[in-house]
Amino acid sequence: MSRACTFDGCTVGETGVCALEHDPATCKHHVAAGDKAIGSADEVESESDRAEPTDDPGAPVLEKPAGAASFPSSRTLGPDFVSSMMGSRYVTVVGILGDPESGKTACLASLYLLVSNAQLEGWSFADSRSLIGFDEIARGAREWNEGEPPEQMTVHTEMADDRRPGFLHLRLLRQADGRRVDFALPDLPGEWTTELVCSARADRFDFLKSAEVIWVVVDGRALMDRERRQGVISRLGQLAGRIKSIFDGEIPRMMIVVTHRDHGELSESIETRIAAELAKRDVVARICQIAPFSECGDVRAGFGLSELMEATVEQLRCEVDFWPSSAPEEGSRSYIAFRRDR
Ligand SMILES: Nc1nc2c(ncn2[C@@H]2O[C@H](COP(=O)(O)OP(=O)(O)OP(=O)(O)O)[C@@H](O)[C@H]2O)c(=O)[nH]1
Ligand SMILES: [Mg+2]
Structure with a gap:
């Protein structure tokens, strides 16, 4: 399989000849690989941007992330x-x-x-x-x-x-x-x-x-x-x-x-x-x-x-009636006031 084609054994990317004898422009394997190739080309480029070859053998392989670690310290908490x-x-x-x-x-x-x-x-x-x-x-x-x-x-x-x-x-x-x-x-x-x-x-x-x-x-x-x-x-x-x-x-x-x-x-x-x-x-x-x-x-x-x-x-929270029965009063707005007194 070449980078230009997903079909196993096809070297169309290198030779220009499709292993299934299709027209490379219309072959479904070739087209799919083309899409992927665009993404991977970007990736390859950005990777090469990041991992600049360096002469110093002791230099860090990866760059330090710019952002802080997302997990809080797990020792005692303030x-x-x-x-x-x-x-x-x-x-x-x-x-x-x-x-x-x-x-x-x-x-x-x-x-x-x-x-x-x-x-x-x-x-x-x-x-x-x-x-x-x-x-x-x-x-x-x-x-x-x-x-x-x-x-x-x-x-x-x-x-x-x-x-x-x-x-x-x-x-x-x-x-x-x-x-x-x-x-x-x-x-x-x-x-x-x-x-x-x-x-x-x-x-x-x-x-x-x-x-x-x-x-x-x-x-x-x-x-x-x-x-x-x-x-x-x-x-x-x-x-x-x-x-x-x-x-x-x-x-x-x-x-x-x-x-x-x-x-x-x-x-x-x-x-x-x-x-x-x-x-x-x-x-x-x-x-x-x-x-x-x-x-x-x-x-x-x-x-x-x-x-x-x-x-x-125990007793942390008292049990409340989900919907206590009470006679409705005109203008008391019972729905909004529910639980306000607890
Ligand atoms: N056998 C036994 N040993 C205990 C028990 N509770 C605590 N200890 C021991 O008593 C010692 C003191 O306990 P700590 O929990 O360190 O005491 P603390 O109250 O935290 O003390 P400070 O940190 O100095 O305030 C430790 O060696 C414990 O292993 C118990 O129920 N049985
Ligand atoms: Mg202690």
């Missing part, structure tokens, strides 16, 4: 990115607070590891804009030393910018009803919470105003230790008070996320004491016990995370 995402779809922002070493990063790393292995019961992975960010915090948990788990599954969180929170994004599909939920989950250093409690430094927590739910992460071992327990419960009360002062009125739903469930279960009396301490600040919170990682065979790593995600999204 508040601006999250707010632009919120402009296009419903995003559930979760405020995650808690003292250093309480298990905040472990929650996120374990969540990512579960969902990436299709082991988060009731949920499956739909998307993430911060896969590298998740991968970075989960890396420690994956690097085992000759079959021995690492001493620390996650490392202390440090922020590149001490004033702006970094978010991780995860879109999950709820299997029960096929609903897709976008979560924006900040991974903050515990010092931010310590400073909020001790010195009321709240400027970095502006993003909490967009949060649907606030998780206050607590190390379950401290709550189970008789000597440390009262101190931890009092601090929870102080933190609830600080959170209230950030908001003028109602605060978002609060959840006390107790980690290290593998070290034991909280007794009912401890839960009652926590509830009583929060009630002093007029705050009601649900308590969820989880074990992002586990050192005990009875409780699996990832215990309670599926329930935690379920509890995070």
Whole structure:
């Protein structure tokens, strides 16, 4: 086949003789090839324009594209990115607070590891804009030393910018009803919470105003230790008070996320004491016990995370009657006013 003809074996382009003994001007193979040849001639020309032969053997083969990469960075996302995402779809922002070493990063790393292995019961992975960010915090948990788990599954969180929170994004599909939920989950250093409690430094927590739910992460071992327990419960009360002062009125739903469930279960009396301490600040919170990682065979790593995600999204949006019945009023413009009060 020549460049002037699509028929296999025809060399009309080079010899001028058609292999099918047709008139080249009317042969359908020749005509089609002619069209193509025009396009390919342009292409060849533009290619030769682009790939100027160069004497330097180390020179780049391709030119650098003029435009910026179209994908956003997939490390942790800044508040601006999250707010632009919120402009296009419903995003559930979760405020995650808690003292250093309480298990905040472990929650996120374990969540990512579960969902990436299709082991988060009731949920499956739909998307993430911060896969590298998740991968970075989960890396420690994956690097085992000759079959021995690492001493620390996650490392202390440090922020590149001490004033702006970094978010991780995860879109999950709820299997029960096929609903897709976008979560924006900040991974903050515990010092931010310590400073909020001790010195009321709240400027970095502006993003909490967009949060649907606030998780206050607590190390379950401290709550189970008789000597440390009262101190931890009092601090929870102080933190609830600080959170209230950030908001003028109602605060978002609060959840006390107790980690290290593998070290034991909280007794009912401890839960009652926590509830009583929060009630002093007029705050009601649900308590969820989880074990992002586990050192005990009875409780699996990832215990309670599926329930935690379920509890995070429940009651987010109240069910509305699709078309409530009401007696029509003259001039009330019911159609336009529908849902305006919700
Ligand atoms: N066995 C067990 N270990 C846990 C659990 N939760 C967290 N850890 C471990 O506790 C340590 C501290 O957890 P992190 O998640 O890094 O704590 P953090 O709250 O993010 O701490 P900062 O980043 O310093 O604020 C890590 O080594 C975790 O592996 C749990 O439920 N069970
Ligand atoms: Mg951390």
